[in-house]
Amino acid sequence: MTEKPPAPHSPQDPHRATVLNLYAALAVSLILSMMPHGIIAVLSLFFMIGVLVAAYIVRSKVEPETLAENHATYIIRTIWIGSFLALITTTIGGVIMLSGINYEPFMPCADRLAAQGMEIAANASYIQVWELASPCFDTFINANLSTLMMAGAITILPILIYFAVRFVRGLARAIKGYRLAKPRAWF
Numbered sequence: 001m002t003e004k005p006p007a008p009h010s011p012q013d014p015h016r017a018t019v020l021n022l023y024a025a026l027a028v029s030l031i032l033s034m035m036p037h038g039i040i041a042v043l044s045l046f047f048m049i050g051v052l053v054a055a056y057i058v059r060s061k062v063e064p065e066t067l068a069e070n071h072a073t074y075i076i077r078t079i080w081i082g083s084f085l086a087l088i089t090t091t092i093g094g095v096i097m098l099s100g101i102n103y104e105p106f107m108p109c110a111d112r113l114a115a116q117g118m119e120i121a122a123n124a125s126y127i128q129v130w131e132l133a134s135p136c137f138d139t140f141i142n143a144n145l146s147t148l149m150m151a152g153a154i155t156i157l158p159i160l161i162y163f164a165v166r167f168v169r170g171l172a173r174a175i176k177g178y179r180l181a182k183p184r185a186w187f
Helices: 016-033 038-061 067-100 104-123 126-176
Strands: none
Touching: 016 038, 016 067, 016 126, 038 067, 067 126, 104 126
């Protein structure tokens, strides 16, 4: 179902700019999702939801079998399938991490926190809790570094690869004015 781009003498698809804007917004969302900061991660989530909503709106306003409908469907499927795969890889990564973590290096700090119990829970600030727990973090991280890295890689890499491949494939086709042969395909 691949079609040729418009001939040089014919006008371009009027929705091509809209499709390219959807890919640009998706790119912003994907880039933000790789930033290691909580607020930026939340912002990335809002961008991704915005792209999803915009793709649904674009798809609803154009004729079937058009460039815009084709790519909007592709973007919608990319986001939903990527989210489903993220759920799976996060579960697998979490199981690997929780089953392989050695908590022993953190026990001295946990014992100090437990000894102060209710007083800490009722009156301590975040900084006071951090001061009690922080001496154990370096030892804890060093003891569990390989487990944490493996769980992180299993959780993140498949999703990044999936989104990157789908994004590049879709954007390359959109730039040339081509539709995708199977916009509803999983891969």
